[in-house]
Amino acid sequence: xxxxxxxTNDSPVQIHSPMAFDFTxxxxxxxxxxxxxxxxxxxxxxxxxFSEAVEVPFLKLTLYLRxxxxxxxxxxxxxxxxxxxxxxxxxxxGKGMTWDAMRSRATPGSGIVRLVLTxxxxxxxxxxxxxxxxxxxGAATPNPTVPLEWPVNIPSFARWEATVRYDAx
Amino acid sequence: MALQLPVVRHFIACxxxxxxxxxxTLRNLVQAIVPLPGEKYPLITERMALYAVLTNGRGKRxxxxxMTRFERGEEAxxxxxxxxxxxxxxDPTAFRGLPFPLKVVFAKPGHYTFHLxxxxxxxxxxxxLLKEEx
Numbered sequence: 001x002x003x004x005x006x007x008t009n010d011s012p013v014q015i016h017s018p019m020a021f022d023f024t025x026x027x028x029x030x031x032x033x034x035x036x037x038x039x040x041x042x043x044x045x046x047x048x049x050f051s052e053a054v055e056v057p058f059l060k061l062t063l064y065l066r067x068x069x070x071x072x073x074x075x076x077x078x079x080x081x082x083x084x085x086x087x088x089x090x091x092x093x094g095k096g097m098t099w100d101a102m103r104s105r106a107t108p109g110s111g112i113v114r115l116v117l118t119x120x121x122x123x124x125x126x127x128x129x130x131x132x133x134x135x136x137x138g139a140a141t142p143n144p145t146v147p148l149e150w151p152v153n154i155p156s157f158a159r160w161e162a163t164v165r166y167d168a169x
Numbered sequence: 170m171a172l173q174l175p176v177v178r179h180f181i182a183c184x185x186x187x188x189x190x191x192x193x194t195l196r197n198l199v200q201a202i203v204p205l206p207g208e209k210y211p212l213i214t215e216r217m218a219l220y221a222v223l224t225n226g227r228g229k230r231x232x233x234x235x236m237t238r239f240e241r242g243e244e245a246x247x248x249x250x251x252x253x254x255x256x257x258x259x260d261p262t263a264f265r266g267l268p269f270p271l272k273v274v275f276a277k278p279g280h281y282t283f284h285l286x287x288x289x290x291x292x293x294x295x296x297x298l299l300k301e302e303x
Contacts (some may be wrong), residue, residue: 013198042188042266046253048234049272051213052265053248056235060244094250102284103237103244116244167238167246168277 036146054159057126057166058100059085061115069156077156084134085117090131092128095121129164173282175223175230176259176282178264180285180293186218186268193266195220201298202275209302211273217285219269219295226257226265230287234269246276260268275299 063081065074086097096119104150119125184197204212219234233252238245257265275281278301285293 033254040195040255040264040266041258042268043257043269045186045218045270046232046255047270047272048250050234050236050248050250051272051274053236055252056247056249058247060246077296102294103247118247165245165247 004031013045013055038086038131055167056122057129057164058103058119059097059117060163060165061113061128061136062119062161063115063156064158064160065111065156066158067111074156077154078115081154081157082115082117085136088135089119089128089132092120093121093124093129094128126164126166129166132161133164172230173225173227173261174287174290174292175227175265177220177221177223177285177293178199179220180295181220182295183216183218183220183285184216186266186270188266188268193220197260199297203300204302210299211279212274212299213273214275215272217228217271217273219271219285221267221269221285221293223255223257223265224263225261226259226263227261228259229254229256231255232267233286233289234271235284235286235291236273237282237284239282240278245279252289269289278302280286 061081064080082097082099089095089097098116098120100116100118104114106113119129182194182199183195184199185195187194187196199217202212202214204210231252232255234250236248255267257267278299280296280298282294282296284291
């Protein structure tokens with residue numbers, strides 16, 4: 001598939017002339033195929049009103065790997081970090097954090113992993129996540145001013161950044 | 170044994186899903202929304218729908234939608250709707266069309282991705298662009 005160089009282009013769909021391909025190499029067609037039409041059953045509509053949607057605050061972590069990080073240890077270090085963050089969020093009154101698989105990504109070769117964590121308990125979550133982000137900022141320095149009990153050994157990362165997103169609009 | 174989830178064959182944003190009982194028409198596929206002159210954000214629309222074609226139906230499943238707004242390619246907000254139970258039938262080879270009429274508030278211009286979740290797992294997504302005011 002080609003890159004879309006102008007995703008903001010909202011031109012109408014243009015139907016091109018059909019492009020026929022013949023894979024038979026001139027051989028005559030066999031008898032007609034048996035038909036097994038797949039019927040489509042349209043289920044009753046399921047309406048959603050997004051004006052009633054719940055805003056989900058989330059913690060976005062950017063992890064910078066050490067060049068010498070051991071790939072075998074990396075996955076365990078990520079799990080340790082998520083486990084520690086989730087535990088601290090529970091200590092603050094929440095019900096833990098979930099790694100958001102569909103919004104987390106790693107760019108191959110960049111040495112950067114972006115993780116999105118969402119809270120299980122939404123009530124008061126924004127304040128808890130803000131404390132977590134502040135704590136992480138402190139823990140990312142050699143002498144953290146915020147004494148969080150992170151796992152003592154997360155050697156895969158040189159540093160990390162944390163931001164909390166919450167769109168009240 | 171893990172719960173089997175439906176397989177999504179299509180997931181499309183459109184203005185409306187019209188069914189006459191025999192055929193289905195997706196009216197005006199939505200790729201981008203341009204505010205009319207004078208319209209200001211937030212834009213509120215009741216003329217939008219998502220349409221999913223599913224197979225591998227195995228009874229009742231919970232479906233939910235999440236809407237993510239992006240700024241410069243980064244997630245800026247997540248809005249979550251509570252899950253709804255839908256019976257997608259017991260024939261895993263059958264095709265089921267599932268329309269989701271939407272009322273949506275678009276707070277700001279940008280890209281918006283709708284995630285279709287089944288039993289809490291994302292099974293499809295569709296992205297549309299909300300353009301700047303003119």
